[in-house]
Amino acid sequence: MTSKKLSDALASAGHKITPETVRKDWSKGAPRDSAEAYLRWREKHAEKSARGDPDLKAARLKLVLEQTELTRIRKEAEEIELGQTRGELWRKAEVLAAYKSTLAKVRAQLDAKLRVDLPARCAGQPAEVIEAAIGEALDAAYSAISQP
Numbered sequence: 001m002t003s004k005k006l007s008d009a010l011a012s013a014g015h016k017i018t019p020e021t022v023r024k025d026w027s028k029g030a031p032r033d034s035a036e037a038y039l040r041w042r043e044k045h046a047e048k049s050a051r052g053d054p055d056l057k058a059a060r061l062k063l064v065l066e067q068t069e070l071t072r073i074r075k076e077a078e079e080i081e082l083g084q085t086r087g088e089l090w091r092k093a094e095v096l097a098a099y100k101s102t103l104a105k106v107r108a109q110l111d112a113k114l115r116v117d118l119p120a121r122c123a124g125q126p127a128e129v130i131e132a133a134i135g136e137a138l139d140a141a142y143s144a145i146s147q148p
Contacts, residue, residue, distance in 0.1 A: 003026070013039075029045075110138070113140075118130075
């Protein structure tokens with residue numbers, strides 16, 4: 001039986017299968033003797049395709065999205081690691097510790113100036129002098145905070 005005759009026999013049975021498809025299936029081991037045997041073989045060896053199976057389409061789409069997300073996460077992790085080795089990025093804990101240390105030092109200096117040094121220096125002075133001394137102490141504290 002030729003592929004054209006088998007295709008015509010399948011068409012008369014209500015199955016639209018081209019002679020090219022029949023030849024491809026024959027190369028995979030499909031029987032050549034009857035349309036019924038060919039259909040049984042085709043059902044048994046049918047590969048699920050994304051065209052015909054919406055569940056398979058959805059699963060493949062989900063897999064592609066997960067792989068894309070995983071690739072993005074890996075890339076971000078590599079960029080962070082590379083930035084740390086180059087010295088462009090710092091760990092958050094180290095930055096916070098340095099910031100807290102600087103703030104504690106500035107707070108201690110400001111407290112010492114405003115509670116101890118300033119009252120002794122400004123006793124009996126006019127309000128403008130006291131205000132200027134407080135401004136100097138605050139400026140020194142702000143400059144210490146803003147230094148890297």
